[in-house]
Amino acid sequence: MQGPEDDAGLAGKVALISGGGAAGDGIGNGRAAAILLARAGAKVLVADRDLKLAERTVEMITAEGGTAAAHGGDVTSEADCKTLVEATLDRWGRLDFLDNNVGIGSRG
Numbered sequence: 001m002q003g004p005e006d007d008a009g010l011a012g013k014v015a016l017i018s019g020g021g022a023a024g025d026g027i028g029n030g031r032a033a034a035i036l037l038a039r040a041g042a043k044v045l046v047a048d049r050d051l052k053l054a055e056r057t058v059e060m061i062t063a064e065g066g067t068a069a070a071h072g073g074d075v076t077s078e079a080d081c082k083t084l085v086e087a088t089l090d091r092w093g094r095l096d097f098l099d100n101n102v103g104i105g106s107r108g
């Protein structure tokens, strides 16, 4: 774990990461962002349409002493997006960052 001197001002901030899961024990963009933000001292709401994948990310974070919670939700649903924001605010009372990792890998 990094020390507070390495927190880049992120200690105590709260982040919401969509697409924060990844297959199995793999590392996708969202899982990587969630782990690194937690290492810097941020609290992380890990959201994924597959709750089990978000829960695996949270396990990885808590295993190294970070703070995170998992939540299911499909970011193509406006209602789910609202729920994710509300869940973050209910849990930690603030929301500083939104990191959207859901998308498609096409060009043009």
Ligand SMILES: NC(=O)c1ccc[n+]([C@@H]2O[C@H](COP(=O)([O-])OP(=O)(O)OC[C@H]3O[C@@H](n4cnc5c(N)ncnc54)[C@H](O)[C@@H]3O)[C@@H](O)[C@H]2O)c1
Pocket (backbone or CB within 6 Å): 018, 019, 020, 021, 022, 023, 027, 028, 029, 030, 047, 048, 049, 050, 053, 073, 074, 075, 076, 101, 102, 103, 104, 105, 106
């Ligand atoms: N991996 C790369 O090298 C790379 C490079 C450049 C850009 N990207 C882009 O980054 C994004 C993420 O890629 P990745 O490789 O980390 O993917 P990933 O499959 O490892 O993780 C994406 C996660 O998003 C979740 N998800 C998918 N649709 C969702 C939805 N509608 N609502 C909530 N969660 C949903 C999936 O369940 C999965 O857990 C994509 O847009 C991809 O095109 C990836």
